[in-house]
Amino acid sequence: MSDAILNQAYDVQRVREDFPVLSRSVHARKGKPGKPLVYLDSGASAQKPRQVIQAMTRFMEEDYSNIHRGVHFLSQTATDQFEAVRTKVARFLNAPSDRCIVFTRSSTEAINLVAASYGRTFLNEGDEVILSIMEHHANIVPWQLLQAEKKIVIKVVPCDEDGVLDMDAYKDLLSDRTKLVAITHCSNVLGTVTPAKAIAALAHERGVPVLFDGSQAVVHGRVDVQEIDADFYVFTAHKLYGPTGLGVLYGKYELLKRMPPYQGGGDMIESVSFEGTTFKAPPSRFEAGTPPITEVIGLGAAIDYVEALGREAIAAHEHDLLQYATQQLSQVDGLRIVGTAPGKGPILSFALEGIHPHDVGTIVDQYGVAVRVGRHCAEPLAERFGVGPTVRASFGLYNTREEADALVESLLAVKEFFGA
């Protein structure tokens, strides 16, 4: 009942009009019309609403300048707008202060920053970092680099057949040797949402800080870093309907304060001399060089956009799509969905018996359906489920039930093609 009311209020057709690319067709050729685009790859990167595109264009046309360094009018204007987005991001995550928000190039860079700065400083030989089996390579490889350098030990929390994180195993892995936990808040393959608050609470009993990879989680629901009690939380703007080239690291201030710089350069120093250089306080300390200024403005617009639609309303809409698509896909013979955790995000990875995902991807693409195929930058997970590469359909705030139908139809065509 309440779902129905929410969904009525959510006018997806109007939402779609905000996204110029969604009205295009693909594969038009030699005077033949193409197929309407059915974009089911938002998990890889989301499309951008006109509001974001226009905010970035307007900023470049009217207010653009470098920030934090000019005394002139435009520099001041640009700096004010840039810093206002920092405050907005803090509010978006319910961070206690905008001093806890560091702008990075991506989620990837945010995690590398923590591994390089916090990891190199506070982790030593034999110390353990706990990851999970469902990590994106972005939350595996930085720790492996640290492993090579500092001889730390990486422990991996498994998941069950549904893709639910094994909390008992996690408890068993936690020990006096554990020095950091780094776990995804939402799997980009399985859609599993992990119990962040419980993960953090257990680690904190031992005084161990926790980093969450929120790249997928911030897109599909409200995140409150204080409620979770996250020590570090990262996300990337391009999956949140914002621009590429920009990520966010939230860190508790008392941790950030104790961490050395990640990169050196302009804007992060208090004074430079060849006898010694002193660094600014966070977040500036971690923002060496000219940041992606226009992109930060774009992220501000993206946050305004999802907040205007309402994060609960978006989540309800996506949940409806997930349920509907799951139901429809389950009726396709020989289709196996990988990732069936309760409360999961709108991400559906699956395998079609006897047909390789690459072939599926190529054929459904001819029907205008854009999905991701492969191992989705999570090879250990693909091995865990013994399926190798899969097809992934990921839904965003602009997708519709008709698009889920289009996916199913195109899959039936694939099966017919292969006589399966």
Add this chain to the structure above:
Amino acid sequence: MMDDLRELYQEVILDHGKHPRNFRHPDESNREAKGENPMCGDRFMVYLTVKDGLVEDVAFQGRGCAISTASASMMTELVRGKTAAEAERLFHAFHELCTQDEPDIPEGVDDETMEKLMVMSGVRQFPVRVKCATLAWHAMNAALHGEAAASSDQY
């Protein structure tokens, strides 16, 4: 548009994809190389038995999509019985066919062989799938040259 698909997934290709020929690990082989597509993790081992400059046997094993499996299967049939020099020529001919709109085919490839190679040329309309089609060929060529693996950036 669907014509391109039919062109890519011709009956012969679907057949080789489902029932690959020479899909085995021969006891006798004296050269082998791995081909791997990092995008999807598909991986083939190609085994050659080369004696006195003649490729007496070709076989392969591994996991791949219909295109890469069919291409590997057809490669084994085409290369068997050829001299090492001829096999290399076929590799270059095939590579041209898959990547160039106006392929520059080396001298000395007969019409019947060309016709069989042409079956795969539909992949030109699908640039991201070229790696699939050429995977086993690259591995074969690497094995011919005594290399253990086809380097992934040359596809």
